[in-house]
Amino acid sequence: MQMPAPSADILARRARITRRLREVLPGDAVIDDPVETRAYECDGLTAYRCPPLAAVLPSTTEEVAAVLRLCHEERVPVVPRGAGTSLAGGALPTADSVILGVARLTQVLETDYDNRFIRVQTGRTNLSVTGAVEADGFFYAPDPSSQLACAIAGNIGMNSGGAHCLKYGVTTNNLLGVTLVQMDGTVLELGGAHMDAGGYDLLGLICGSEGQLGVVTEATLRILPKPEGARPALIGFGSNEVAGACVSDIIKAGILPVAIEFMDRPCIIATENFAKAGYPDCEALLIVEVEGSEAEIDAQLGLIRQIAARHDPVEFRESQSEDESRKIWLGRKSAFGAMGVMGDYICLDGTIPVSELPFVLRRIGELSAQFGLKVANVFHAGDGNMHPLILFDANKPGDLETCEAMGAEILKLCVEVGGCLTGEHGVGIEKRDLMNVQFAPGDLEAQMRVKDVFDPGWLLNPAKVFPLEASESRRAG
Numbered sequence: 044m045q046m047p048a049p050s051a052d053i054l055a056r057r058a059r060i061t062r063r064l065r066e067v068l069p070g071d072a073v074i075d076d077p078v079e080t081r082a083y084e085c086d087g088l089t090a091y092r093c094p095p096l097a098a099v100l101p102s103t104t105e106e107v108a109a110v111l112r113l114c115h116e117e118r119v120p121v122v123p124r125g126a127g128t129s130l131a132g133g134a135l136p137t138a139d140s141v142i143l144g145v146a147r148l149t150q151v152l153e154t155d156y157d158n159r160f161i162r163v164q165t166g167r168t169n170l171s172v173t174g175a176v177e178a179d180g181f182f183y184a185p186d187p188s189s190q191l192a193c194a195i196a197g198n199i200g201m202n203s204g205g206a207h208c209l210k211y212g213v214t215t216n217n218l219l220g221v222t223l224v225q226m227d228g229t230v231l232e233l234g235g236a237h238m239d240a241g242g243y244d245l246l247g248l249i250c251g252s253e254g255q256l257g258v259v260t261e262a263t264l265r266i267l268p269k270p271e272g273a274r275p276a277l278i279g280f281g282s283n284e285v286a287g288a289c290v291s292d293i294i295k296a297g298i299l300p301v302a303i304e305f306m307d308r309p310c311i312i313a314t315e316n317f318a319k320a321g322y323p324d325c326e327a328l329l330i331v332e333v334e335g336s337e338a339e340i341d342a343q344l345g346l347i348r349q350i351a352a353r354h355d356p357v358e359f360r361e362s363q364s365e366d367e368s369r370k371i372w373l374g375r376k377s378a379f380g381a382m383g384v385m386g387d388y389i390c391l392d393g394t395i396p397v398s399e400l401p402f403v404l405r406r407i408g409e410l411s412a413q414f415g416l417k418v419a420n421v422f423h424a425g426d427g428n429m430h431p432l433i434l435f436d437a438n439k440p441g442d443l444e445t446c447e448a449m450g451a452e453i454l455k456l457c458v459e460v461g462g463c464l465t466g467e468h469g470v471g472i473e474k475r476d477l478m479n480v481q482f483a484p485g486d487l488e489a490q491m492r493v494k495d496v497f498d499p500g501w502l503l504n505p506a507k508v509f510p511l512e513a514s515e516s517r518r519a520g
Contacts, residue, residue: 044091044132044166044447044472044473045092045511046091046093046135046137046404046472046506047137047505047506047511047518048314049137049138049139050139050440053096053117053118053119053139054096054138054139055073056117057096057097059117060096060097060114060117060119060141061073061075061096061097062190063113063117064097064099064110064113064141067106067109067113068099068100068101068106068451069102069111069112071100072099072100072101072102072106072147072275073097073098073099074097074098074099075096075097075098075099075368077094078198079098080094080095080097080098080142081094082098083098083124083127083136083142083144084136085127085130085132085135086124086127086129086130086132086134086135086194086335087127087128087129087189088129088130088131088135088175088180088358088389088450088471088472090259090389090443090472091132091135091211091472092138092148092182093135093136093138094133095122095135095136095137095138095140095142096119096136096138096139096140096141097141097142097309098141098142098144098148099126099141099142099143099144100146100376101142101143101145101147101148102147102472103148103260104222104224104230104260104261104376106351107143107148107224108224108228108229109228109229110141110143111143111225111226111227111228111258112227112228113230114141114226114502115226115227115288115500115502116498116516117315118502118520119139119141119143119502120137120139120140120141120502120503120504120505121140121141121142121143121226121258121502121503121504122134122135122136122140122141122142122143122254122504123143123145123183123196123200123254123258123503123504124142124143124144124145124194124197125144125145125165125166125193125194125195125196125197125198125200126146126168126187126189126193126194126197127377128192128193128197128390129197129201129468129469129471130390130468130473131201131393131468131469131470131471131472131473131474132471132472132473132507133200133201133253133254133469133470133471133472133504133507134197135172135403135471135472135507137506140298141341141474143224143258143278144166145164145165145166145194145196145258145260146166147166147196148164148165148166148167148196148260148261149166149167149171150163150164150167150455151163151167151175152164152232152261153206154175154176155236156176156179156181156266158236158237158297159181159262159265159266159267159268160219160236160263160264160265160266161175161176161183161263162220162236162259162261162262162263162264162268163175163195163262164260164261165194165195165199165259165261166194166195166196167190167195168188168190168191168192168193168194168195169183169185169186169190169191169193169194169195169198169203170186170190170191172195172266172386173262176266177230177269180268180269181266181267181268181269182266182267182269183217183264183265183266183267184207184208184212184217184265184267185198185203185204185205185207185209185211185212185213185214185217185429186205186206186207186208187203187204187209187467188205188206188376188378188379189379190205195264196258196259196260196262198214199214199218199221199249199250199251199259200252200253200254200259200469201214201251201253201334201468201469202214202215202250202251202376202467202469203467204426204428204466204467205263205423205424205467206302206304206375206423207302207332208423208426209301209302209303209425209426210299210300210301210430211267211301212333214250214251215244215247215250215251216265217264217265218234218246218262218263218264218265219234219235219236219237219246219248219263219264219265220232220233220234220235220236220240220246220262220263220340221233221234221246221249221259221261221262221263221272222259222260222261222262223249223256223257223258223259223260223425224257224258224259224260225256225257225497225498226257226324226497226498226500226502226503231245231257233245233246233249234246234263235263235278236263238299239456240327241375248493249293252493253469253470253471253504253507253508254466254503254504254507255475255494255497255498255503255504255507255508256493256494256497256498256503257343257498257503262421265446270301270334270335271335271336271378272334272335272336272340273301273332273333273334273340273368274332274333274334274340274361274362274368275302275330275331275362275368275372276330276331276332276344276347276348276359276360276361276362277322277323277328277329277330277358277359277362278328278329278351278356278358278359278360279323279324279325279327279328279356279357279358280325280326280327280328280329280354280356280357281325281327281355281357281407282326282327282357283307283326283327283405283420284401284404285354285401286326286327286328286329286354286404286424287305287400287401287403287404287424288354288400289329289350289351289354289356290303290305290397290400290424290425291331291398291400291401291513292350292353292354293331293350294397294425296346296350297367298333298343298346298347298350299335300331300332300333300343300347300425301332301334302330302331302332302423302425303329303330303331303423303425304329304330304331304375304421304422304423304424304425305327305328305329305420305421305422305423305424305426306322306327306328306330306375306378306420306421307326307327307419307420307421308325308326309385309417309418309419309420309434310329310372310378310381310382310420310421310432311325311327311328312417313378313381313382313384313385313419314374314375314377314378314381315374316381317377317380317381317384318373318374318377318381319371320370320371320374320377320519321370322374323357323358323360324357324452325357325358327420328426330371330372331344331347332377332479333347344361346360347484351496353435361455368390375421378421379421379432379483382419382421382432382434385434386434387434387435387436387437387438388419388432388433388434388435389432389433389435389446389447389450389473390430390431390432390468391429391430391431391433391450391454391468392422392428392429392430392465392466392467392468393429393454393456393457393458393463393464393465393466394426394428394429394457394462394463394465394466395427395429395460395461395462396458396461396462397424397425397426397427397461398428399427399460399461399462400427403429403457403460404420406456407420407431407453407456410449410452410453410456410517411449413449414445414446414448414449414452414490415445415463416433416435416442416445416446416449417433417434418431418432418433418434419431419432420432423466426466427462427466428466428467429453429457429466431450431453433446433450442461451477454474454477454480455477455480458480458481463481464477464478464480469508470507470508471507472506472507475506475507475508475509475510475511476510476511478508478509478510478513479510484513487510487513488513490509491509491513491514491517495517497503500520501517501518501520505518506518
């Protein structure tokens, strides 16, 4: 994966730049020791690594603004970083860049239960947002698999979703306002604690912008009352295609579960070895969760059982207790860690129409045979957000390149059937060179003009999202 060569001029000014950073931040907030900067050399896409010139850890919006203002003056690229869980290389630095981490921005700034919102600094982890309000009967809906570690800043940057996004939506549906710091240090307040802000919908522009337009330091998030009850069912099938057809039929029937999750045999085996959740011996399984009153839950699961029966399930297991519910979800929540035990893998996240699930799953199987690499499928089936995990051997010459080539074919397939390159992981560097598959040159130009407005010098995360040849003249200043 090609990255721009670092600027010799910036590298020559390393001592001056780090000295100036220490003038605007506490001493322990600037990391420039070559050994310590290696902690920031990559994110969750570990196949590519490069230590940054320095990393900084501001604690306030004012400190973030000071850092960006300084880097703007010095014309130093800045790579915003949440918790580093990005799977698309969104926080991969270059040797001449400064990583701006939000790990110290963790405060809860305001909680308003009457108006159902919480305002937090964006270094706070996803799960800890719910942790701040659950004692009062509320929760924050988006729940990525990495929610224990991932930061709200990264969730906003990539428009993250999660298992329960089918009913509650992804980050953009639960984000009310942000404090955004532009590259020149200007601080903007967008949206707020109300349903619809006046003027242009700049908030919708920021969510999913992958750190291209500014650094989000504070976020106002929608919180919801906990549902009266929830109950999952586990459904096993004899093939991936049949499981995909069942998902499509559930959605067509007008039922809206809170989640529909899919796992295939390789993933089932890995999670059983890892988490011992008690999953059935089958080729594919669905976890379907519904919520509401006991009567509503019974009615919805009754309809789902009828639909599943038409697809000859290997097993239909309805949770009978909180402990059974926890075990049903245990394997799914452990899936990515469990697959890591089996070897190296790349996790994709193309999104497709739900009706195309059977066809796409069959084609992924065919591509697996064609490229000679195993694939495990685990994904948010209810909204068609695919997560194929392509297994490879990082120590085998050429295996990574074969894996990437296969991944590109899967993502192209997603676009061909009416979907898109990414649902929640972002473009980063992983899908950067595939943007031409989804967008015409005029579309990319329009998107780059938006970045021109917010970041005229193209100093914020400049080598991401847009194909390098398309952005070359802008990055050159």
